[in-house]
Amino acid sequence: MEAKYDFERRYREQILRCSRCGFCQAVCPVYGATLRPGLNARGKMLLLKEVMDGRIDLSGELIETLFQCTTCASCTHNCPSGVEVPEIVKVARKDMVDIGSCHPAFTGMHDVLLHHGNIYAEDEAEDFGREKKARARYVFFAGCVGLYRETEATQAALGVLDKLGVDYTLIEEACCSGVLEDVGFPMNDALVRTNIERILATGAEAVITGCPYCARTLNGKTQYAPLRAKGVVIMHIAQFLKDYDLGVHTDKKVTYHDPCDLGRHCGIYEEPRQTIRRLAPGFVELPHHHADALCCGAGGGVRGAYAKNSIDMARRRLKEVEEAGAEVVLTECNSCVHNLGNAKLRKQKFTICTTTQFIHDLMEEAE
Amino acid sequence: MIDERIKADLIRIVGSQNYTDNLIDMVSYSYDASEHRARPSCAVWVETTAQVSEVMKLANREKVPVTPRGAGTGLSGLSVPAHAGVVMDLTRMNRILELRIEDRLVVVQPGLVYADLEKALAPHGFFFPPDPSSGKVCTMGGTVGTNAGGVKGAKYGTTRDYVLGLEVVLADGRIMRTGGKTIKNVSGYDLTRLFVASEGTLGVVTEIALKINPKPTATTTAMATFDDLEDAGRAVAEVMRSGILPSVLEILGRETILAINQNTDLNLPEVEALLLAETDGYTKEETDFQMGKVVEVFRRNNPGMVKLAASQEEAAQLWQARKSAYAVLARIKSHFVLEDVTVPIGRVPALLKGIQAIAKKHSIQIATFGHAGDGNLHPQILYDGYDPQQVRSMEAASDELFRLSIELEGTLTGEHGIGLSKAAFMTLEHDAVSLEMMRTIKRAFDPNNILNPGKMALDAA
Amino acid sequence: MEFESYNMPDELYYEPNHYWVRQEGDLLTMGMDDFARKLAGQIVFVQLPEEGKAIKLGKKFASVESGKWLGKVYAPVNGEIAGVNEELETNPGLINEDCYGAGWMYKIKPDDPAEVQNLLHGTEAVQKWLVEEIAKFAKGA
Numbered sequence A: 001m002e003a004k005y006d007f008e009r010r011y012r013e014q015i016l017r018c019s020r021c022g023f024c025q026a027v028c029p030v031y032g033a034t035l036r037p038g039l040n041a042r043g044k045m046l047l048l049k050e051v052m053d054g055r056i057d058l059s060g061e062l063i064e065t066l067f068q069c070t071t072c073a074s075c076t077h078n079c080p081s082g083v084e085v086p087e088i089v090k091v092a093r094k095d096m097v098d099i100g101s102c103h104p105a106f107t108g109m110h111d112v113l114l115h116h117g118n119i120y121a122e123d124e125a126e127d128f129g130r131e132k133k134a135r136a137r138y139v140f141f142a143g144c145v146g147l148y149r150e151t152e153a154t155q156a157a158l159g160v161l162d163k164l165g166v167d168y169t170l171i172e173e174a175c176c177s178g179v180l181e182d183v184g185f186p187m188n189d190a191l192v193r194t195n196i197e198r199i200l201a202t203g204a205e206a207v208i209t210g211c212p213y214c215a216r217t218l219n220g221k222t223q224y225a226p227l228r229a230k231g232v233v234i235m236h237i238a239q240f241l242k243d244y245d246l247g248v249h250t251d252k253k254v255t256y257h258d259p260c261d262l263g264r265h266c267g268i269y270e271e272p273r274q275t276i277r278r279l280a281p282g283f284v285e286l287p288h289h290h291a292d293a294l295c296c297g298a299g300g301g302v303r304g305a306y307a308k309n310s311i312d313m314a315r316r317r318l319k320e321v322e323e324a325g326a327e328v329v330l331t332e333c334n335s336c337v338h339n340l341g342n343a344k345l346r347k348q349k350f351t352i353c354t355t356t357q358f359i360h361d362l363m364e365e366a367e
Numbered sequence B: 001m002i003d004e005r006i007k008a009d010l011i012r013i014v015g016s017q018n019y020t021d022n023l024i025d026m027v028s029y030s031y032d033a034s035e036h037r038a039r040p041s042c043a044v045w046v047e048t049t050a051q052v053s054e055v056m057k058l059a060n061r062e063k064v065p066v067t068p069r070g071a072g073t074g075l076s077g078l079s080v081p082a083h084a085g086v087v088m089d090l091t092r093m094n095r096i097l098e099l100r101i102e103d104r105l106v107v108v109q110p111g112l113v114y115a116d117l118e119k120a121l122a123p124h125g126f127f128f129p130p131d132p133s134s135g136k137v138c139t140m141g142g143t144v145g146t147n148a149g150g151v152k153g154a155k156y157g158t159t160r161d162y163v164l165g166l167e168v169v170l171a172d173g174r175i176m177r178t179g180g181k182t183i184k185n186v187s188g189y190d191l192t193r194l195f196v197a198s199e200g201t202l203g204v205v206t207e208i209a210l211k212i213n214p215k216p217t218a219t220t221t222a223m224a225t226f227d228d229l230e231d232a233g234r235a236v237a238e239v240m241r242s243g244i245l246p247s248v249l250e251i252l253g254r255e256t257i258l259a260i261n262q263n264t265d266l267n268l269p270e271v272e273a274l275l276l277a278e279t280d281g282y283t284k285e286e287t288d289f290q291m292g293k294v295v296e297v298f299r300r301n302n303p304g305m306v307k308l309a310a311s312q313e314e315a316a317q318l319w320q321a322r323k324s325a326y327a328v329l330a331r332i333k334s335h336f337v338l339e340d341v342t343v344p345i346g347r348v349p350a351l352l353k354g355i356q357a358i359a360k361k362h363s364i365q366i367a368t369f370g371h372a373g374d375g376n377l378h379p380q381i382l383y384d385g386y387d388p389q390q391v392r393s394m395e396a397a398s399d400e401l402f403r404l405s406i407e408l409e410g411t412l413t414g415e416h417g418i419g420l421s422k423a424a425f426m427t428l429e430h431d432a433v434s435l436e437m438m439r440t441i442k443r444a445f446d447p448n449n450i451l452n453p454g455k456m457a458l459d460a461a
Numbered sequence C: 001m002e003f004e005s006y007n008m009p010d011e012l013y014y015e016p017n018h019y020w021v022r023q024e025g026d027l028l029t030m031g032m033d034d035f036a037r038k039l040a041g042q043i044v045f046v047q048l049p050e051e052g053k054a055i056k057l058g059k060k061f062a063s064v065e066s067g068k069w070l071g072k073v074y075a076p077v078n079g080e081i082a083g084v085n086e087e088l089e090t091n092p093g094l095i096n097e098d099c100y101g102a103g104w105m106y107k108i109k110p111d112d113p114a115e116v117q118n119l120l121h122g123t124e125a126v127q128k129w130l131v132e133e134i135a136k137f138a139k140g141a
Helices: A004-019 A029-034 A041-052 A062-064 A073-079 A087-098 A109-116 A143-147 A151-163 A179-180 A189-201 A214-222 A221-227 A237-241 A269-281 A307-324 A334-343 A356-367 B004-014 B024-028 B047-062 B114-126 B140-147 B191-195 B229-241 B254-263 B284-300 B312-330 B344-360 B388-408 B424-429 B433-443 C033-039 C113-118 C123-139
Strands: A138-141 A208-209 A235-236 A254-257 A328-331 A351-353 B041-046 B066-069 B086-089 B096-100 B105-108 B163-169 B175-179 B202-209 B219-225 B250-251 B272-279 B303-308 B334-337 B363-373 B376-383 C013-017 C019-024 C026-034 C060-065 C069-072 C079-084 C106-110
Touching: A004 A041, A004 A087, A029 A307, A029 B272, A041 A062, A041 A087, A041 B024, A062 A087, A073 A087, A087 A179, A087 B140, A109 A179, A109 A356, A138 A151, A138 A189, A143 A151, A151 A334, A151 A351, A151 A356, A151 B219, A179 A214, A179 B344, A189 A221, A208 A214, A208 A237, A208 B202, A214 A221, A214 A235, A235 A237, A237 A356, A237 B140, A237 B363, A254 A269, A254 A307, A269 A356, A307 A334, A328 A334, A328 A356, A334 A351, B004 B041, B004 B047, B024 B041, B047 B066, B047 B086, B047 B163, B047 B202, B096 B114, B105 B114, B114 B140, B175 B191, B191 B219, B219 B229, B219 B284, B219 B312, B229 B250, B229 B272, B229 B284, B229 B344, B250 B254, B250 B312, B254 B312, B254 B363, B272 B284, B272 B312, B284 B303, B312 B334, B312 B376, B334 B388, B344 B363, B344 B376, B344 B388, B376 B388, B388 B424, B424 B433, B424 C123, C026 C033, C026 C079, C033 C123, C106 C113
Parallel strands: A138 A208, A208 A235, A254 A328, A328 A351, B041 B086, B066 B086
Antiparallel strands: B096 B105, B105 B202, B163 B175, B163 B202, B219 B272, B219 B303, B250 B272, B250 B363, B334 B376, B363 B376, C013 C019, C019 C026, C026 C106, C060 C069, C079 C106
């Protein structure tokens, strides 16, 4: 039988490898928050298997599960058969878009990016009180969340770079566009080109970004190959800061939340901890950490499409912060900060922020 | 089967947000971890015993089948809704109701995940000994429904040895209690034991009182390899005569070892069989002494190599082999069937040899691993499910496997249950009178045959 | 009053960013109006400042979010936060269900109770404003 859809052409063998053991139920954040097997990784594979076998059709009825996956890859990490569920889901989403069954939150996404250049349809970005330089050694790329939601975190990151005397500049950013391929659309070539041109125009040798997702996109997508081909290195700010002795310390009990995009997807676990341990001797790990870290629930478009469940997932993660008894939760992803921040209850007295923001605040205190 | 009226009644009982007939839920609920599949008509999420009772009353009145379900990780189709109807998902009833350490008692709801029970007991230095390999996800209702075992079965027994009492909702919605909260209880018929391993066919368990044990703090681990299956088998039997009970005695067969080596960099010696043993206690002296006896037995039976773990890290390494078996084997062919035939311990060598012969005869790959310490082996038949010839070979091999086990005075299933997978073979193991009595009991508890119908060969005349 | 399917109770005062204010004794109660509620979609987060926090007329003191939309809440008067609807922490959807009742957001102690008269009030004024707003948002997006 000729494969009808892309997901089958590319991932048939993997979908068949799913042995239905259900072990993913232990780690899937969507399942953990809803206890609904139809939304679990196994549930998604069972549905796609039935589509492949011709028992059911790909249709709008599958939107609720195919578009409700944070692509955190906790399932893959735990799967005895190594099934890469998030990758399969992304291609299945594309097939869904092609048949006209896209989640309403994303049908507009393509248009929003076309007209506004950012995922929030905002018209004006913060300029953080800094002039854009014509030439600099580094470009700091804030990303949409950093420009339009967690502006304090971006401001703090820039503050830290200033204090360290780093020669950097901001650019007129367009959305890295990585999110489009995650929700079934092709990347916006115009926005990608814009970013590449503007970065190259500064002559920068490297891009530092506060957003692990942008880092993954610029580092990994073929659309950004022209940038990499020019030798431009893309790094996350955690990698940039890891060898600096920032000269600040805290006695607070600090913990670290591994963002999925930095941890499981890029294997970057130790660099952020290197920096944190240097400034916080009272560092404790959360019950699930490193590759086992619980997803905050924001990724894969879930915060936009299923915001209530997204926040429930974040709440589950925050319970672990309570368990660890931490006073401060540090993380290196603005999206995580945003979702966890929304989910935090008033009675939970710990603070949540990016490591760079924490460092910035300590630096300000010291002065 | 579920018309608008029944749907409305179900919604009245559980609330509209706890009723579903959405495609995505129906497909999920069609499967468990076995190769069986059957679509339900709808599903409900229940949160209280009262709701379970109301649903059963309704179902019994309308003659609608109900299939109770926990995590859906069963390996024989126990929670596959063979006759459609309602799937009753109990995973939201997941609390620990009481924890009384001095009474060695914990009372839990059926939807509680095993790992969460472990987590709650650990700070008190206690544990629930039967430890199914799916412990990270499986729920306690399921462990009761199948009398789940685990790697510690040889020394610590299985779930049924630890269930003190139950709250059960019967097919007609009546609620009853069995047993109690005492360690010993011989008052009236032992209905608790009847429900354990009844695979959800006699009642829906809504509360479980369990006995718990203090957790030994020291362990010693060792591994031995054997170039002859008989030697390995004899070693297993002789360990039982050594005067000590190891807490774990697992075996890996040659096929399994080869598969592990091909898919990991564990680089195990490619021998006929590998035995992994663990002894536990409260001091290292004690566990080392016990392991000394085990190692003596190993050495007497022509081992290739005997390795005693000198540290926690080394022990973890030795365990890696056993832990990776299932995962590795799952990747080899598109389909597999995991059996759990169990024989008296002394017959383990014969079973191992017999499995090899069956594989050869039907030209099919069978990798074996399992709980040698209680005679419970897991032959995993690997095959291409899209090749009709291989499917036939798998079926023929399974058939012979069951017959072999019975011949060796064994049973069809040590821990996964009969469900759908082995229903056809019940007559091999049980005599006609016994089967008739089982059906009589089923009829007494569920005259309309609505509770998980079509399982365990209970339906056949 | 009902106007073009929007329910805007007459006795309330309206802050131009679509928040309503009700006088209740010494305090003011504040919430989101039907127009904004419909535009925003399912509310998932409401920022609840600490009691006693000072608020300055015209300045942002909190934010409200749906999936991707973020709305800023501006102080309708000078004063301080006297209370917040704690239900909104775990059930922000109350705003969608009942924006004038159970979905109330903040209680404010105004420095000068008369300041509330500067807000939009009365059927005619509110209706005129609503017409402009409907046109404004129809053009956008």
